[in-house]
Amino acid sequence: MLSALARRAIPHATSAVRRHNVTIRCFSDNLDHLKISEVQESRVQERYVQMRKEHFGRREEFPASRCAAIVNDVVGIMGDADGSFRSQGDIDIDADTANRKRVIYRSKQRGWLEVDLLMGRWASENVWTLTADELQQYEDILNRETIDIFNFISGKDAIPEEVNTPVMKRIQDFCFSNPLGKASIQGFLDNKKHMSN
Structure with missing residues (x-):
């Protein structure tokens, strides 16, 4: 009824x-009437490919004001070799420095606490010393899904051939060494400095 x-x-x-x-x-x-035409679908697909390329691509030019802010904690806080501090406007940045900062940020902001802590700390301690080839290997790892990264570095899943690199082995060794200690409040506080927030 x-x-x-x-x-x-x-x-x-x-x-x-x-x-x-x-x-x-x-x-x-x-x-x-809600369907899109083949032309619209083609345009959407082209835009999607372009957006992914821009997202994963490396920037070559940076606005001057942002450049200084990016490396302030690297040079400005530590000071120059002679002990003096430069103003932010005096710092030049290159694409490699900006890319390494981006990689460290991506390592700390995965969205899953365990991976944020492990990858963020490893990146903070190692990214500045990686060669260009090693940095690319690390970025290939970061481009994976967060759950997959955790399963690979913790040894739960087999590592696919394309990311089974010396850098992955270094990350696994780091994770197996209990870098965050055992579960404790003090251990968390000691590692908080390696977090982004």
């Missing part, structure tokens, strides 16, 4: 049918 009333009250929208406390909604209108 109710479904008949609902169909009369809303003739071309939706109707609800109750069966065993489950509501099933059926659309009576044809939804073909």
Whole structure:
């Protein structure tokens, strides 16, 4: 009775049918007008590819004001070799420095605490000394899904051939050495300095 009333009250929208406390909604209108054309689909796909390329690509130019902020903690806080401090406006940055900072940030901001702590600490301690080839190997690892990274570095899953590199072995060795200690409040506080927040 109710479904008949609902169909009369809303003739071309939706109707609800109750069966065993489950509501099933059926659309009576044809939804073909919501489809996109092949040209639109092609444009969307091209834009998607372009956005991924820009996201994973390396920047070569940087605004001057942002450059100084990026390396402030590397040079500005530690000071120059003679003990003096340069202002942020005096610091030049190159693409390699910016990329290494980006990689460290990505390592600390995976979104899963265990991976943030392990990868973030490893990156903070090692990224500045990696060669260009090792840095690329590390970025290939970072481009994986967070759960996969955790399973690889913890030894739960076999490592795929494309990321089974010396850098992956170094990260695994680091993780197996219990770098964060055993579960304790003091251990967390000691490692908090390696976190981004």
